[in-house]
Amino acid sequence: MAKTPAKTAVLIVDSDxxxxxxxxxxxxTEKLSSGKDVVFCRILKYPLPESQAExxxxxxxEGICDRILWIGHFTGTQKRSLTETFVPAGLNPFLHGWCxxxxxxxxxxxxxxxxMEKKALTVIRMALARTRLLEAxxxxxxxxxxxxxxxxxxxxxxxxxETLSQLGHKVHLVEQKSGVGGKVALLSRxxxxxxxxxxxxxxxxxxxxxxxxxxxxxxxxxxxxxxxPGNYTxxxxxxxxxxxxxxxxxxxxxxxxxxxxxxxxRGAIQDMPPFNTGNGLLKLLPGKTRAIHPAExxxxxxxxxxxxxxxxxxCQECEKVCPTGAIDLQDGSVSETVEAGAILVATGWDxxxxxxxxxxxxxxxxxxxxxxxxxxxxxxxRVPHAPLSTFDLNKTEAVGFVQCxxxxxDRYLKYCSTVCxxxxxxxxxxxxxxxxxxxxxxxxxxxRSTGFDENLLRTVKMLDGVxxxxxxxxxxxxxxxxxxxxxxxEDTLSGREIKLELDLLVLAGGMQPSQSADQxxxxxxxxRNQYGFFESHHQCRPEExxxxxxxxxxxxxxxxNVAHSLESIHxxxxxxxxxxxxxxxxxxxxxxxxxxxxxxxxRCVEDCPFSCFYYDEKGFPVPDLAKCRQCGNCMGVCxxxxxxxxxxxxxxxxxxxxxxxxxxxxxxxxxxxxxFLCENDAAPAVRLAMEQGIPVPPNVISIPVPCAGAVNxxxxxxxxxxxxxxxxxxxxxxxxxxxxNGDQLVRKRSGDLKDKLETMMIEQERVRFVSLxxxxxxxYADTVAAYVADLKAIGPNPFKV
Amino acid sequence: xxxxxxxxxxxxxxxxxxxxKNCMQCxxxxxxxxxxxxxxxxxxxxxxxxxxGLQSEAMSSPFLRLCIQCLKCTxxxxxxxxxxxxxxxxxxxxxxxxx
Numbered sequence: 001m002a003k004t005p006a007k008t009a010v011l012i013v014d015s016d017x018x019x020x021x022x023x024x025x026x027x028x029t030e031k032l033s034s035g036k037d038v039v040f041c042r043i044l045k046y047p048l049p050e051s052q053a054e055x056x057x058x059x060x061x062e063g064i065c066d067r068i069l070w071i072g073h074f075t076g077t078q079k080r081s082l083t084e085t086f087v088p089a090g091l092n093p094f095l096h097g098w099c100x101x102x103x104x105x106x107x108x109x110x111x112x113x114x115x116m117e118k119k120a121l122t123v124i125r126m127a128l129a130r131t132r133l134l135e136a137x138x139x140x141x142x143x144x145x146x147x148x149x150x151x152x153x154x155x156x157x158x159x160x161x162e163t164l165s166q167l168g169h170k171v172h173l174v175e176q177k178s179g180v181g182g183k184v185a186l187l188s189r190x191x192x193x194x195x196x197x198x199x200x201x202x203x204x205x206x207x208x209x210x211x212x213x214x215x216x217x218x219x220x221x222x223x224x225x226x227x228x229p230g231n232y233t234x235x236x237x238x239x240x241x242x243x244x245x246x247x248x249x250x251x252x253x254x255x256x257x258x259x260x261x262x263x264x265x266r267g268a269i270q271d272m273p274p275f276n277t278g279n280g281l282l283k284l285l286p287g288k289t290r291a292i293h294p295a296e297x298x299x300x301x302x303x304x305x306x307x308x309x310x311x312x313x314x315c316q317e318c319e320k321v322c323p324t325g326a327i328d329l330q331d332g333s334v335s336e337t338v339e340a341g342a343i344l345v346a347t348g349w350d351x352x353x354x355x356x357x358x359x360x361x362x363x364x365x366x367x368x369x370x371x372x373x374x375x376x377x378x379x380x381x382r383v384p385h386a387p388l389s390t391f392d393l394n395k396t397e398a399v400g401f402v403q404c405x406x407x408x409x410d411r412y413l414k415y416c417s418t419v420c421x422x423x424x425x426x427x428x429x430x431x432x433x434x435x436x437x438x439x440x441x442x443x444x445x446x447x448r449s450t451g452f453d454e455n456l457l458r459t460v461k462m463l464d465g466v467x468x469x470x471x472x473x474x475x476x477x478x479x480x481x482x483x484x485x486x487x488x489x490e491d492t493l494s495g496r497e498i499k500l501e502l503d504l505l506v507l508a509g510g511m512q513p514s515q516s517a518d519q520x521x522x523x524x525x526x527x528r529n530q531y532g533f534f535e536s537h538h539q540c541r542p543e544e545x546x547x548x549x550x551x552x553x554x555x556x557x558x559x560x561n562v563a564h565s566l567e568s569i570h571x572x573x574x575x576x577x578x579x580x581x582x583x584x585x586x587x588x589x590x591x592x593x594x595x596x597x598x599x600x601x602x603r604c605v606e607d608c609p610f611s612c613f614y615y616d617e618k619g620f621p622v623p624d625l626a627k628c629r630q631c632g633n634c635m636g637v638c639x640x641x642x643x644x645x646x647x648x649x650x651x652x653x654x655x656x657x658x659x660x661x662x663x664x665x666x667x668x669x670x671x672x673x674x675x676f677l678c679e680n681d682a683a684p685a686v687r688l689a690m691e692q693g694i695p696v697p698p699n700v701i702s703i704p705v706p707c708a709g710a711v712n713x714x715x716x717x718x719x720x721x722x723x724x725x726x727x728x729x730x731x732x733x734x735x736x737x738x739x740x741n742g743d744q745l746v747r748k749r750s751g752d753l754k755d756k757l758e759t760m761m762i763e764q765e766r767v768r769f770v771s772l773x774x775x776x777x778x779x780y781a782d783t784v785a786a787y788v789a790d791l792k793a794i795g796p797n798p799f800k801v
Numbered sequence: 802x803x804x805x806x807x808x809x810x811x812x813x814x815x816x817x818x819x820x821x822k823n824c825m826q827c828x829x830x831x832x833x834x835x836x837x838x839x840x841x842x843x844x845x846x847x848x849x850x851x852x853x854g855l856q857s858e859a860m861s862s863p864f865l866r867l868c869i870q871c872l873k874c875t876x877x878x879x880x881x882x883x884x885x886x887x888x889x890x891x892x893x894x895x896x897x898x899x900x
Contacts, residue, residue, distance in 0.1 A: 456822065458880075461822050461825075462819075462822050463822075466822075467853070468825075470826070491849070491853070493826050493846075494849045494853070495848060790815055
């Protein structure tokens with residue numbers, strides 16, 4: 001298809017005559033008017049006078065010109081205002097080219113005028129070369145579902161479900177256990193208000209049960225996900241409950257006949273099953289559960305559940321006695337498929353298995369229990385019908401609390417679980433309220449009750465018989481005669497030995513990612529951090545999972561308290577809304593794969609930080625536009641330059657490089673440097689340098705790119721073979737990239753290129769990488785100055801004419 | 802007095818002066834004190850003994866004789882413990898007991 005030549009209107013904006021002081025704008029206009037594909041060149045002021053704007057609009061509608069190249073210095077607001085001015089005249093916002101002379105250091109007054117004029121011409125020619133290739137682009141609207149899938153019906157999942165259903169979304173809430181509530185259902189109190197967590201759960205559940213938009217799938221796992229953001233198809237697998245939820249009235253008749261009884265820690269046992277010696281909670285709370293019992297951890301749905309593997313063969317007692325015929329012992333697992341626009345992961349946490357923390361003899365000393373087990377114990381003296389404890393708090397004299405049991409420890413969890421300090425303070429308060437005479441000893445190395453939780457600490461400190469001991473007991477033994485625990489520790493503050501006789505020692509065990517997170521990570525393809533939590537850009541995008549359309553909240557992300565968990569899941573829900581509004585808007589700057597060039601090497605598929613490529617029926621990689629974050633890393637990695645971002649094509653970039661190589665603006669001995677700037681951080685840093693008048697050597701011309709990772713090796717090779725002396729790639733600092741790892745990808749690739757350069761007898765030093773943060777203006781100036789000096793020492797590029 | 806260990810610390814003994822419970826042993830009193838490092842004890846250590854209920858030991862601390870009641874410790878305390886007041890009380894009690 002033959003293309004009609006571009007008709008570019010070149011508009012020089014010199015509002016205050018500043019540009020004319022530095023360069024001869026009249027001569028420039030003359031030169032540019034005769035340029036290729038240029039229809040006219042004018043000097044204007046900003047804001048555009050009405051008459052001139054009208055004239056250009058008319059010229060646009062008459063077809064005299066079909067694109068505009070702006071030359072001058074523009075702020076973001078100015079660019080937007082200028083773009084909007086010409087939308088009524090039918091000019092697509094992507095048909096504006098921008099040539100910022102200040103960014104290129106051309107308007108700096110301290111420089112030599114003749115040199116600046118030459119450089120300005122090179123820079124403008126480069127911009128012209130790009131503008132010539134611009135195309136009109138429109139955003140797309142993809143159809144999307146209006147429902148959301150939430151994995152995990154703990155406190156985070158339940159609250160997100162409530163909010164999203166209130167917003168009119170269909171919610172599928174998936175929970176692996178027989179009941180909802182998660183870990184919060186196991187707690188006796190919420191701090192700091194000391195209210196009952198079951199109240200919080202109940203309130204949400206009332207709202208959810210009343211809503212026709214929420215489906216709660218208990219005993220269910222997500223087994224397969226297909227599709228893309230906006231249109232996921234999720235296959236769920238429901239394990240059998242053996243009790244019909246619609247018929248069971250939770251009357252409890254079956255409990256009287258069920259022959260199986262077993263001790264049940266309700267998920268509060270802080271140990272792994274094979275090590276579960278029964279010395280911890282099971283001994284303290286020997287309450288029995290029948291094989292048929294209410295849903296756990298929170299009895300919702302109200303229908304009972306049967307642990308079928310515990311049933312004696314052939315027993316049908318419950319079935320016989322059930323007045324509503326709700327029991328179905330032949331129940332089997334069911335597969336169900338649901339649609340969702342976005343997925344929220346709220347898989348929460350599991351207690352760190354305390355049997356691994358050998359110092360305190362958990363599982364050996366009966367009086368040593370975990371903090372979650374303590375919650376259960378504290379619930380017993382409040383909750384009617386709670387399993388009675390063999391542990392008599394009335395006879396208890398002293399209770400020890402060990403903070404950081406297995407946390408902040410190189411051998412166990414290396415991080416802080418953030419809630420245990422306040423949790424312990426809460427437990428001490430609850431205990432002291434009921435039993436004021438019990439003495440409490442808190443072993444700690446830092447009390448991290450942050451924010452307003454400081455009040456908890458103050459309150460607890462002022463209680464009688466509470467001592468805080470910085471340091472940990474080394475020996476914890478059970479005294480055979482008294483049955484009490486004896487603990488020896490150093491009071492590091494007075495430097496003395498202390499021997500304590502304790503009835504109970506509570507270990508504040510930490511939080512680790514829930515076991516179900518493994519399966520979810522595999523099913524949804526989510527990367528995890530070194531601790532096993534889901535993590536993307538921790539500060540700027542905490543809710544992301546590195547997979548577009550899938551968001552993470554609550555303790556699946558990092559250890560946090562209930563309030564933070566609700567905040568985080570709502571952030572995730574907010575971000576998920578983009579994919580659950582019926583349509584997904586795709587900005588037009590997405591990448592396109594040229595299938596005539598693509599050799600299906602799959603490198604784009606591998607390097608995409610968001611894993612957004614899929615294969616079409618002929619095996620070509622295609623970016624899933626709903627998943628794509630438009631960073632351009634695929635464009636950078638493609639070895640056959642078959643991928644282009646639509647607003648910044650490889651052709652546009654190579655034309656700029658070529659123009660630069662062919663229009664030298666310095667003497668042969670002076671090195672010229674092409675720098676590719678990451679638009680997020682490096683480009684603003686350079687702009688800052690120029691605005692502040694920081695002297696940057698004139699040898700450098702920069703081209704902004706969406707991410708340093710979008711710079712293709714072919715461009716570097718082009719630049720060097722055209723005689724450009726050095727190429728500087730400015731990306732983010734390691735770990736700072738907003739597209740996860742663009743800086744690392746380009747570093748690796750340009751490293752590979754360096755070997756190739758070596759074989760071509762081109763010095764490796766001609767490609768250099770620098771990490772710039774957004775305010776690193778001085779660093780940029782220094783880097784360029786040092787690079788100029790180094791390149792001078794190496795000598796001119798052998799390909800230079 | 803019943804002692805549970807040789808160190809003198811008897812964990813069952815309640816703290817005699819209510820306000821010292823608030824102390825978080827940051828050591829600002831000691832670092833602001835003119836006399837703190839002239840003996841083996843310091844205001845912080847005296848307060849710690851009181852937190853453990855070791856009143857008589859606190860009373861006989863050599864530090865008490867060095868205190869000049871400049872009130873710098875009280876001024877420096879972030880959790881409003883009147884350290885100088887506590888020391889004054891201890892010195893007085895020690896004096897009365899000695900007589």
